[in-house]
Amino acid sequence: xxxxxxxxxxxxxxxxxxxxxxxxxxxxxxxxxxxxxxxxxxxxxxxxxxxxxxxxxxxxxxxxxxxxxxxxxxxxxxxxxxxxxxxxxxxxxxxxxxxxxxxxxxxxxxxxxxxxxxxxxxxxxxxxxxxxxxxxxxxxxxxxxxxxxxxxxxxxxxxxxxxxxxxxxxxxxxxxxxxxxxxxxxxxxxxxxxxxxxxxxxxxxxxxxxxxxxxxxxxxxxxxxxxxxxxxxxxxxxxxxxxxxxxxxxxxxxxxxxxxxxxxxxxxxxxxxxxxxxxxxxxxxxxxxxxxxxxxxxxxxxxxxxxxxxxxxxxxxxxxxxxxxxxxxxx
Amino acid sequence: xxxxxxxxxxxxxxxxxxxxxxxxxxxxxxxxxxxxxxxxxxxxxxxxxxxxxxxxxxxxxxxxxxxxxxxxxxxxxxxxxxxxxxxxxxxxxxxxxxxxxxxxxxxxxxxxxxxxxxxxxxxxxxxxxxxxxxxxxxxxxxxxxxxxxxxxxxxxxxxxxxxxxxxxxxxxxxxxxxxxxxxxxxxxxxxxxxxxxxxxxxxxxxxxxxxxxxxxxxxxxxxxxxxxxxxxxxxxxxxxxxxxxxxxxxxxxxxxxxxxxxxxxxxxxxxxxxxxxxxxxxxxxxxxxxxxxxxxxxxxxxxxxxxxxxxxxxxxxxxxxxxxxxxxxxxxxxxxxxxxxxxxxxxxxxxxxxxxxxxxxxxxxxxxxxxxxxxxxxxxxxxxxxxxxxxxxxxxxxxxxxxxxxxxxxx
Numbered sequence: 001x002x003x004x005x006x007x008x009x010x011x012x013x014x015x016x017x018x019x020x021x022x023x024x025x026x027x028x029x030x031x032x033x034x035x036x037x038x039x040x041x042x043x044x045x046x047x048x049x050x051x052x053x054x055x056x057x058x059x060x061x062x063x064x065x066x067x068x069x070x071x072x073x074x075x076x077x078x079x080x081x082x083x084x085x086x087x088x089x090x091x092x093x094x095x096x097x098x099x100x101x102x103x104x105x106x107x108x109x110x111x112x113x114x115x116x117x118x119x120x121x122x123x124x125x126x127x128x129x130x131x132x133x134x135x136x137x138x139x140x141x142x143x144x145x146x147x148x149x150x151x152x153x154x155x156x157x158x159x160x161x162x163x164x165x166x167x168x169x170x171x172x173x174x175x176x177x178x179x180x181x182x183x184x185x186x187x188x189x190x191x192x193x194x195x196x197x198x199x200x201x202x203x204x205x206x207x208x209x210x211x212x213x214x215x216x217x218x219x220x221x222x223x224x225x226x227x228x229x230x231x232x233x234x235x236x237x238x239x240x241x242x243x244x245x246x247x248x249x250x251x252x253x254x255x256x257x258x259x260x261x262x263x264x265x266x267x268x269x270x271x272x273x274x275x276x277x278x279x280x281x282x283x284x285x286x287x288x289x290x291x292x293x294x295x296x297x298x299x300x301x302x303x304x305x306x307x308x309x310x311x312x313x314x315x316x317x318x319x320x321x322x323x324x325x326x327x328x329x330x331x
Numbered sequence: 332x333x334x335x336x337x338x339x340x341x342x343x344x345x346x347x348x349x350x351x352x353x354x355x356x357x358x359x360x361x362x363x364x365x366x367x368x369x370x371x372x373x374x375x376x377x378x379x380x381x382x383x384x385x386x387x388x389x390x391x392x393x394x395x396x397x398x399x400x401x402x403x404x405x406x407x408x409x410x411x412x413x414x415x416x417x418x419x420x421x422x423x424x425x426x427x428x429x430x431x432x433x434x435x436x437x438x439x440x441x442x443x444x445x446x447x448x449x450x451x452x453x454x455x456x457x458x459x460x461x462x463x464x465x466x467x468x469x470x471x472x473x474x475x476x477x478x479x480x481x482x483x484x485x486x487x488x489x490x491x492x493x494x495x496x497x498x499x500x501x502x503x504x505x506x507x508x509x510x511x512x513x514x515x516x517x518x519x520x521x522x523x524x525x526x527x528x529x530x531x532x533x534x535x536x537x538x539x540x541x542x543x544x545x546x547x548x549x550x551x552x553x554x555x556x557x558x559x560x561x562x563x564x565x566x567x568x569x570x571x572x573x574x575x576x577x578x579x580x581x582x583x584x585x586x587x588x589x590x591x592x593x594x595x596x597x598x599x600x601x602x603x604x605x606x607x608x609x610x611x612x613x614x615x616x617x618x619x620x621x622x623x624x625x626x627x628x629x630x631x632x633x634x635x636x637x638x639x640x641x642x643x644x645x646x647x648x649x650x651x652x653x654x655x656x657x658x659x660x661x662x663x664x665x666x667x668x669x670x671x672x673x674x675x676x677x678x679x680x681x682x683x684x685x686x687x688x689x690x691x692x693x694x695x696x697x698x699x700x701x702x703x704x705x706x707x708x709x710x711x712x713x714x715x716x717x718x719x720x721x722x723x724x725x726x727x728x729x730x731x732x733x734x735x736x737x738x739x740x741x742x
Contacts, residue, residue, distance in 0.1 A: 042634060044636070045634055045635065045636050048636050049530075049534055049635075049636075051526060052526045052527070052529050052530035052534060053530050053534070054526075055522075055523045055524075055525075055526030055527040055529075055530060056526070056527040056530040056531055056535070056544050057544070058523055058527065058606065059527060059544060059547050059548045059551055059606065059607065059610065060543070060544060060547055062551060062562075062603055062606070063547050063550070063551060065562055065566055066554070066558060066561075066562050069561065069562055069565040069566060070558075070561065073565065121357075122357050122360065122361055123361075125353065125354045125357030125358070126354075126357055126358045126361050128354050129351075129354035129355055129357065129358045130358070133351055133354060133355070134358075142358065142362070145362060145365075146361065146362070146365070149365035149368070149369075151657075151660060151661070151664075151722070152365075152368065152369075152664075152719070153663075153664025153665075153666070153693055153696075153715075153718060153722075154664070154666065154667075155664070155666045155693045155696050155697050155700070155715075156368070156372065156664075156696070156715045156718070156719070157368065158697070158700060159372070159696065159700045159711055159712070159715060160367075160368045160371055160372075162700060163371065163375070163700075163708055164367070164371050192361075192364045192365065192368070195361055195364070196361075196365075199361070223343050223344060223346075223347040224347055224351070225343075225346060225347035225350045225351065226343070226347070229350075246553070249553060252555070253554075253555020253556070253557065253558075254555070255555070255556065255557045255666070255667035256666050256667055256693075256697065259667070259670075259697075260697070260700055260701060280555065280557050280667065283557055283560075283561070283671060284557065284667055284670050284671065287560070287564065287670065287671045287673070288670045288671075288676070291673075293569060301561065302561060302565075305557070305558055305561045308555060308557070308558065309554065309555075309558050312553065312554065312555055312558075313550060313553075313554070316549075316550060316553035317550070320549065
């Protein structure tokens with residue numbers, strides 16, 4: 001209020017011609033010309049804002065970088081190998097010029113689906129338990145435990161697959177049936193890795209179902225199980241589907257577990273007890289060795305990476321759209 | 332009527348409690364899986380080992396004094412007696428024997444003359460449960476062997492460089508590599524990440540550009556880490572080679588130049604990788620600051636940046652810090668992108684600058700795990716224990732710091 005009066009006084013003085021700027025004023029600062037009620041130009045503010053915008057634009061640059069890098073190198077690759085051959089070829093042997101992505105893709109699919117076969121039922125059961133049955137204290141203890149363990153580096157999971165799960169499988173199914181490197185072991189361990197992600201996403205979906213649905217079900221005489229499985233789970237279905245898809249995308253992009261446990265050397269097989277190399281596993285193995293730029297080996301990695309990027313991006317966007325849709329239903 | 336209504340009730344209740352048990356079991360199973368993972372690693376990091384000496388150390392007893400207790404003169408005599416003349420001259424050239432200390436000589440005798448090799452290893456569980464059986468087996472199969480309980484995580488392991496000999500191998504180079512890489516990552520990702528979050532939360536108006544950036548950040552967070560490795564390989568290692576190899580800064584042209592496959596490249600790649608995570612976490616933190624705080628600051632005449640700098644950032648800094656630490660601990664555990672951009676597989680030389688070749692803890696673990704010998708498996712387990720300890724201490728540091736900052740908050 002006071003400043004408003006001062007402001008009016010200053011304007012009045014100026015208008016009346018009784019005050020020349022910088023000579024007379026209400027405040028001493030004003031008289032010295034150090035106080036102005038005009039909006040001062042602030043170049044630093046502008047500069048800071050520009051810098052902050054640059055920071056935000058870095059993310060766009062990153063995406064552009066990924067697309068340009070994968071695009072140009074793959075373009076070089078597809079000049080030599082036809083796209084048709086790349087997607088339909090059944091053999092991946094760069095040494096003899098055979099670049100069919102099928103063996104790598106099938107192996108990725110095998111490990112990812114094995115992982116989801118473990119992670120989805122278990123993760124959903126954990127989520128139902130935590131959201132519907134567990135007492136708050138149990139929930140508050142278990143959730144951080146699962147989260148912490150989800151933070152274990154994937155290379156440790158790879159170690160676990162190779163030194164514990166594979167010997168266990170070989171003991172269970174017979175040494176001669178299970179190879180030292182096999183996609184089953186990698187897939188199972190990957191399932192354990194993804195489990196916390198699935199359970200926390202499903203739990204969010206289940207607990208965002210309005211309580212009125214539960215109460216209505218109980219009022220109709222449904223038991224707790226019936227309410228959970230027949231009412232709450234279908235109501236949260238889109239959230240669960242989103243969790244499944246995001247988990248699948250994570251599994252497709254997962255690298256260290258398959259690099260350590262699934263085996264080296266592409267092979268077209270649907271048998272999870274044999275070794276096979278996934279897309280990510282192949283990239284890591286080849287780029288880990290001596291790789292000369294501008295060779296077909298080098299470019300082929302970018303073509304694989306492009307397939308990987310596009311498929312995970314597709315899955316991620318699909319998952320997010322499903323989440324968005326179900327939010328609209330309940331809010 | 333009541334009869335029909337209640338007809339199935341007991342069955343339904345039984346089914347209900349069965350399924351409840353199943354759900355509880357699944358939860359226990361999930362926790363058990365993850366617990367097994369941690370236990371296996373600890374299990375492999377400690378345990379009995381049977382060591383076979385090339386020269387039995389009992390034979391090296393001199394004047395009735397065992398090898399561990401001998402003084403400089405006695406050790407020198409042992410070296411004179413057992414070392415081949417050629418090796419002797421080579422070591423003498425490295426550093427004259429007269430100038431070496433007692434501990435150095437002792438280590439030399441162990442490495443050059445006793446030269447212990449591991450014949451058999453056991454993990455912790457076996458060591459604890461069937462100690463008698465192990466002792467019996469050791470006495471029977473390796474009568475000259477020495478049965479010792481070995482912690483694979485030990486001071487020597489932490490301070491020694493990589494080596495092809497399992498007993499001598501250590502992770503000093505890898506730890507230094509990890510720390511330097513993470514510092515670079517932090518130096519780039521932290522300011523840019525927070526800057527981006529501030530722009531998106533405080534400055535950006537709801538326009539197509541803002542929405543595009545926001546969607547883009549969410550998409551980047553879901554891109555597999557190996558793709559970032561490919562980006563790093565093409566951009567930082569190859570494209571910016573003059574910068575990342577240090578050539579334009581006149582960095583050493585001596586044997587350790589790594590043509591772009593340097594700590595700087597690794598740090599930048601990881602920075603790009605964790606940037607979306609940092610931005611999203613920082614945005615959440617800024618969203619949690621009440622709007623009234625901003626309005627009151629603006630009302631007393633602060634500019635927008637002053638408001639952010641002196642009120643919004645201090646009020647949200649605890650959350651920003653926690654989010655950043657989570658992102659950093661993810662970066663510490665990343666392996667795949669670093670393999671892709673060309674981490675050194677066998678590096679014995681400590682990194683001297685950000686233009687040195689690099690290896691990190693996860694890379695070292697990867698290398699050791701992919702070898703078939705049991706000794707390397709134990710080394711890998713020990714390195715995982717160190718890695719987990721590093722991540723855990725980082726996280727607990729963040730929690731303590733956050734709690735301390737929360738107490739200082741005035742609202």
